[in-house]
Amino acid sequence: MSVRVVARIRPLLKLELDKDTIVTAESIGRESPGSPTVVRIPNPKNNMESFSFQFNSVYDQDATQQQIFDHEVAPTIKHLFNGFDITIFAYGVTGTGKTHTMRGGKSLADRGVIPRLLSSIYRRCRKIEKDSAGATQVEVAMSYYEIYNDKVFDLFEPPEKRTASGLPIRDNNGKSVVVGLTERPCTTLKEFEQLYDQANVNRSTSATKLNAHSSRSHAILCVKVTQTTETTVRISTASAIDLAGSEDNRRTENNKERLVESSSINKSLFVLAQCVEAISKKQPRIPYRESKMTRILSLGQNNGLTLMILNLAPVRSYHLDTLSSLNFANRTKKIEVCEVENEPIFRSQSKPLAATSSITGSNIQRQPLRPIAAAHNANLHDPERKPGDKPEKPVKAFSVYSDTRKTGARSSNLPAQNQTLRRTEVSKRPADSSSSFSSRHTKALRPSENSSRIRTAPSEPVLSKASIEALISQRIDEKLAEKALQDSSTAAPSLSADLQKRLDELEQRIDAKEDGGKAEGLQFLLMAKQHQVRGEDPSALRMYQLALPFFPGNEKLRNKMKAVEERIKSKREAEKSGHSLLTTTTSAAPSTMLSLPAVAPVPAFAISKEEKRHSKARRIVSDPHDDDDDDFTPPPADADLDASYASDDSFRYRPKIARKPTKLKAKKVPVFRDDALSFQSSSASANPGEHTPRTAHLLRIINSRDVSQIRALKGVGAKKADAIVTCLVEMEEDEVRDLESLALLKGVGGRTVENMRLGLAS
Numbered sequence: 001m002s003v004r005v006v007a008r009i010r011p012l013l014k015l016e017l018d019k020d021t022i023v024t025a026e027s028i029g030r031e032s033p034g035s036p037t038v039v040r041i042p043n044p045k046n047n048m049e050s051f052s053f054q055f056n057s058v059y060d061q062d063a064t065q066q067q068i069f070d071h072e073v074a075p076t077i078k079h080l081f082n083g084f085d086i087t088i089f090a091y092g093v094t095g096t097g098k099t100h101t102m103r104g105g106k107s108l109a110d111r112g113v114i115p116r117l118l119s120s121i122y123r124r125c126r127k128i129e130k131d132s133a134g135a136t137q138v139e140v141a142m143s144y145y146e147i148y149n150d151k152v153f154d155l156f157e158p159p160e161k162r163t164a165s166g167l168p169i170r171d172n173n174g175k176s177v178v179v180g181l182t183e184r185p186c187t188t189l190k191e192f193e194q195l196y197d198q199a200n201v202n203r204s205t206s207a208t209k210l211n212a213h214s215s216r217s218h219a220i221l222c223v224k225v226t227q228t229t230e231t232t233v234r235i236s237t238a239s240a241i242d243l244a245g246s247e248d249n250r251r252t253e254n255n256k257e258r259l260v261e262s263s264s265i266n267k268s269l270f271v272l273a274q275c276v277e278a279i280s281k282k283q284p285r286i287p288y289r290e291s292k293m294t295r296i297l298s299l300g301q302n303n304g305l306t307l308m309i310l311n312l313a314p315v316r317s318y319h320l321d322t323l324s325s326l327n328f329a330n331r332t333k334k335i336e337v338c339e340v341e342n343e344p345i346f347r348s349q350s351k352p353l354a355a356t357s358s359i360t361g362s363n364i365q366r367q368p369l370r371p372i373a374a375a376h377n378a379n380l381h382d383p384e385r386k387p388g389d390k391p392e393k394p395v396k397a398f399s400v401y402s403d404t405r406k407t408g409a410r411s412s413n414l415p416a417q418n419q420t421l422r423r424t425e426v427s428k429r430p431a432d433s434s435s436s437f438s439s440r441h442t443k444a445l446r447p448s449e450n451s452s453r454i455r456t457a458p459s460e461p462v463l464s465k466a467s468i469e470a471l472i473s474q475r476i477d478e479k480l481a482e483k484a485l486q487d488s489s490t491a492a493p494s495l496s497a498d499l500q501k502r503l504d505e506l507e508q509r510i511d512a513k514e515d516g517g518k519a520e521g522l523q524f525l526l527m528a529k530q531h532q533v534r535g536e537d538p539s540a541l542r543m544y545q546l547a548l549p550f551f552p553g554n555e556k557l558r559n560k561m562k563a564v565e566e567r568i569k570s571k572r573e574a575e576k577s578g579h580s581l582l583t584t585t586t587s588a589a590p591s592t593m594l595s596l597p598a599v600a601p602v603p604a605f606a607i608s609k610e611e612k613r614h615s616k617a618r619r620i621v622s623d624p625h626d627d628d629d630d631d632f633t634p635p636p637a638d639a640d641l642d643a644s645y646a647s648d649d650s651f652r653y654r655p656k657i658a659r660k661p662t663k664l665k666a667k668k669v670p671v672f673r674d675d676a677l678s679f680q681s682s683s684a685s686a687n688p689g690e691h692t693p694r695t696a697h698l699l700r701i702i703n704s705r706d707v708s709q710i711r712a713l714k715g716v717g718a719k720k721a722d723a724i725v726t727c728l729v730e731m732e733e734d735e736v737r738d739l740e741s742l743a744l745l746k747g748v749g750g751r752t753v754e755n756m757r758l759g760l761a762s
C-alpha cells in the first residue's frame with residue numbers, strides 16, 4: 001500500500017492576520033463536507049488561479065488533537081498488535097506545528113499523537129492480557145534519539161555523555177539500526193510520560209525568529225511491543241518521528257550556530273526529497289545513505305504502515321515553502337510501502353526471550369521478510385520482460401505509482417493514488433489494496449500457516465511434523481528469494497554501474513570518516529559531484545556552497561564553484577539565444593519565485609519542454625471537482641544567475657539534456673620522457689603495453705583510486721590525493737591511460753606527474 005499522507009493546516013498564531021490566510025482545506029465532489037481531502041493554495045504568480053493538492057485527508061485550522069489521533073493514528077494500533085511496524089512522521093516547514101502535532105501540549109486536550117499513541121497501546125496491552133487470561137504477556141519498551149547535525153544522539157542519555165561523533169548506524173537485515181541505544185522498558189503511561197518529558201529536555205531545541213521553540217533535530221521515538229505467548233514471541237515497533245523543519249535562513253536571521261544546524265536540517269530534507277524523487281522516477285539509485293535521517297526513515301524501504309502528517313502554515317508568508325512542501329507530499333503519497341508483518345518467533349526455536357529484548361544494536365530479532373512479499377516487490381519475475389528491454393528497476397522492497405495522470409480517475413471517490421493501483425493489486429494480499437489503515441482486516445485476510453499456529457492451543461505439540469516441513473520449505477523459499485534479490489541487485493542497470501560503484505565507495509569513505517565537520521563537508525561535496533555527474537549544475541553549485549564553510553579558504557573548491565557558475569551562465573545564455581520559446585515561458589515566472597529559501601529543502605521539480613506545454617492545463621483553476629493528481633510544477637524562474645542560485649530553481653530536476661560527458665580533452669600538455677619512450681601531447685591514449693614499468697606502475701596506483709596509495713606518491717599530499725580521486729570519480733573514462741591524461745586531471749599538471757613518476761623506484 002502507499003504511504004498515507006494527510007495534511008494539517010495549523011491555526012493562525014498571535015501575530016498572523018486572518019486576511020493573510022491563503023491555505024484552505026476543501027472537500028471534493030461527492031464526499032461529505034465533513035471530510036476535506038484537498039488543500040487549496042493560490043498560484044504565487046496569479047492570485048486569481050489556485051492549485052489544489054489531494055491527500056488522504058486534510059485537517060483545517062480548527063482540527064483538534066483528538067480528531068487527528070482518532071482518525072489517523074488509532075486505526076493503526078490494531079495493526080501494530082497484529083505484527084506490523086508502523087511509522088508516523090510529521091513533515092513541514094519550521095513553525096508549522098510538527099512538534100505540536102506529535103508531542104503537543106501538557107493539557108489533556110492538547111496532548112499530541114505520541115502520548116495518545118502510548119495511552120492507546122497500554123490500553124490494548126491490558127485488554128489482550130485480560131482477554132487471554134494472562135496467557136499472552138505484552139511488554140512495551142522505548143528508545144528515543146535525535147539526529148542533530150547528521151549525528152545520532154540517545155535522548156535517554158544526558159547531553160554531557162554524548163560522544164562527538166554520535167552513535168553509529170548499521171544495516172541489519174536490510175534495516176538501519178542505531179547501535180548502542182538505550183532501551184527502557186516502560187510499563188505504564190505515567191512511567192512513559194516521565195521518561196518522555198525527561199528525554200525531551202535533552203532534545204536540541206532553540207529559539208529562532210520563526211519559532212520560539214524550534215526543534216533543531218529530527219526526533220525519533222521507537223516503541224517496541226513484544227507479545228509473548230507460551231509458544232511464540234511477536235515483536236513490532238511503532239516509530240513516531242518529529243522531523244525538524246526546513247528553514248529559509250534569510251527569514252530566520254539565524255546566527256552561525258543556527259546556520260550550521262539549519263544547513264544540516266535542510267540538507268537532510270533535501271536528501272529526503274531526492275529519495276522521493278528517485279523513487280518516483282524509478283531511478284536505479286535511491287540516495288538513502290546520503291543522510292542519517294533518510295537512512296533511518298527509509299521511506300519506501302520500510303515495511304508495515306507509513307503515515308505522513310504534512311504540517312502547513314495557513315499564511316502568505318509561507319507561500320513558497322508551503323508549495324514546496326505540498327509538492328513533496330504529492331510525490332510521497334505515491335510511494336508504495338510493502339505491507340509485511342513481523343512473523344512471530346517460535347520460542348522453542350528462538351533464543352531465549354531475554355536476548356530479544358532490544359530492538360537496537362545488532363541483536364535485533366526479527367523474522368526475515370516473507371519471501372512472497374519480497375519477491376513480489378523486487379520484480380523478480382517479470383514474464384513480459386524481453387531481452388532488449390530496459391533494465392529492471394533495482395531491488396528495493398517497494399514499488400512506485402506512476403506520476404502520469406490516470407484517465408477516469410475522477411470517476412471514483414477514492415483518493416487518486418488508490419485508483420492507480422496497478423500490478424501490485426493483482427498479486428498482493430487483499431489488505432494491501434486498502435487506502436486506509438482503518439479498513440484493513442489483517443488477520444482475517446492474511447491466512448498463513450504461521451498465524452494459524454499462533455492460535456494453536458497450548459496443549460498441542462509445539463511443532464508438528466507438517467509445520468516443521470512448512471517451516472523448512474518457507475526457509476528455503478526465503479533463501480532463494482534472498483539470493484535472487486542479490487543476483488538481481490548485481491544485475492542492476494549498468495547505465496553508470498562503474499560510476500555508481502565509485503560513488504558508493506566515496507560514500508563509504510565518508511561514512512568511515514565520521515570525524516565531525518569534515519565528513520559533513522565531504523557529504524556536501526559528494527552530493528555536488530552527483531549533481532554534476534547528472535548535469536544538474538545549479539544544484540551542484542548549491543552543494544558546493546554548502547560545503548564551503550567546512551573547507552574555508554579552499555582555493556580548489558572556489559575554482560570548482562567558479563567553473564560551475566560559468567557553465568551555468570553559458571548554458572543559460574545559450575538557452576536564451578537558442579530557445580526563445582522556452583525563454584518566453586521562463587520569463588513569466590513570478591518575482592516571488594526568486595525569494596525561495598537559500599537552501600531550498602525540497603526540489604520543485606522541473607518540467608520537460610513537453611510538460612511545460614501542458615503546464616497550464618495542469619493547474620486547477622477554481623474547479624473544486626477537479627481531482628488532478630499531478631504535481632504542482634511552477635515554471636522556472638527567469639532569474640538572473642545569482643538569484644537563481646538562491647531559488648528553488650537550483651534544485652529543479654532537469655531532464656537530461658544531452659549532457660556532455662567529462663572527457664579528457666586533447667590539449668597541449670607537457671611531453672613526458674620515460675626511460676624508453678616519449679609521448680606526444682596530442683597522442684591518443686597510448687597503449688598501456690607501451691609504458692615503461694615505472695609509468696605503468698604509476699598509472700596502476702592512480703587507477704586504483706586508493707587515496708592512501710596515491711597520497712604516498714612524491715609531491716602528492718592528502719588534499720591532492722583526494723582531488724585526484726574526485727576527478728577520477730567524475731571522469732567518463734574508466735581509467736587514466738597515459739601520463740598526458742594524468743596531467744590533465746584538475747590540479748595535477750605536468751610537474752606533478754613528473755614528480756610522481758620520478759619518485760617511484762624504477
Ligand SMILES: Nc1ncnc2c1ncn2[C@@H]1O[C@H](COP(=O)(O)OP(=O)(O)OP(=O)(O)O)[C@@H](O)[C@H]1O
Nearest residue numbers: 010011094095096097098099100211214215244245
Ligand atoms: N494545531 C495547533 N493548534 C495550536 N497551536 C499550534 C498548532 N500547531 C502549531 N501551533 C503553535 O505553532 C507554533 C509552532 O509550532 P511547532 O513548534 O509545533 O512547529 P514545528 O513545525 O515543530 O517547528 P520547528 O520545525 O521549528 O520545530 C507553536 O507555538 C505551537 O504551539
